[in-house]
Amino acid sequence: MGTYEMHPECKILVCFVYDPEGRIGNPVGIERDLESHGGKLKVCVIIAPKS
Template identity: 50%
Template sequence: MDFLLKREQTVIEVKMTRKGLGDRELGKQLIEDVARYSVHPDCKRLICFVYDPEGRVQNPAGITNDLSKKDDTFEVTVIIKPNA
């Protein structure tokens, strides 16, 4: 957990791509983060920010669309910047 805004019940997870952290591994890590924080008592919103300065993520829109979600109890927002 990089940042916990307890009053806002928000966790901000920050990642930076690198060699070996492309689409597949990034997706795996984000899925694990979503599972972990969805049951955290102080988290109702998870914001995942991925800094991708070298454009290693081949399908940022796909990852963003697949993992971002919102329901009555938990919200996930995935942001990958800059876009390739």
């Protein structure tokens, strides 16, 4: 995220993770953790589908 945060025109970073096999055990927790990183760049994380 640091590289994007330094770019003057980048205001939001959107991350999409496609997890059709449900290998991510706690997708909501990971989304929440990444979105609350505390930097000035807004981060939106979407993990789908949620099993």
